[in-house]
Amino acid sequence: MSRILLAEFLRARELEAAAQTAVRRKTRVLDAFAPFPLDGMAALIGVSPSRIRVVMFIAGAAVAAMAYGGEFYTAAIDYQYNSGGRPLQSWPAFMLVPFATGILGASIAGLATFLVQCGLPRLHHPLFDAAGFERASQDRFLLALAGPERDEERRREIDRLREAGAVAVQEVET
Secondary structure (H helix, E strand, C coil): CCEEEEEEECCHHHHHHHHHHHHHCCCCEEEEECCCCCCCHHHHHCCCCCCHHHHHHHHHHHHHHHHHHHHHHHHHHHCCCCCCCCCCCCHHHHCHHHHHHHHHHHHHHHHHHHHHHHCCCCCCCHHHHCCCHHHHHCCCEEEEEECCCCHHHHHHHHHHHHHCCCCEEEEEEC
16 A cells, blocks of 8 residues: 655645655655646646647547448449549549548547546546545646655655644545
8 A cells, every 4th residue: 555645735836846855855746736737837747748639539530431341342342333434533523531530539538538638537546535625626736756665754744844834734545
C-alpha cells in the first residue's frame, strides 16, 4: 500500500513554489488541484503531450481506407454491375461513405484514447475522501506528493510542506 501526502494551500503561488521545491528535491509530484488552471503546473507534474490527434488521424484514415476498399471490392470485383457503360471503379462516387465513416472512426478512437489517458472510468479515488478535498474546486489549492516510505523522511517532507505555506497536510493511503 502506498501513501500520498496531500498539502493544502491558500494561494496559488504557494502551491507552485512548493511544487517547484519538491521537483528540485526529486520528490514525485503526483497531481495538483486548483479552482482554475495554473500556468506551468503541467510541466512540473510531468504531464506528457497528448497523442489523441495522432490516434484520431490514424484511426480515421484506416477506417476511411477500409470503407473505400469495401466499396471498391463490392463494385469492381465481387459484383460487377455495368450501368450505362460507366467505369466499374468510379472513385468520386465512392468518396462520401469513406469520408463519413472516417470521421466516425476518428471520433470514436479519440474518445477512447481520451478515456484511457485520463484513467477513466474511475469513479472513486482515495483522495476524494480526504477532508477538505471538495474545496479544491472552490478556494483551495492542493498538492499531492508521493509519500516517502520511511517515517522520518515522511515527517521531514511534511515539515517542508508546512514551511512552504501549507495550511494542512494529510496522509492518504491508496
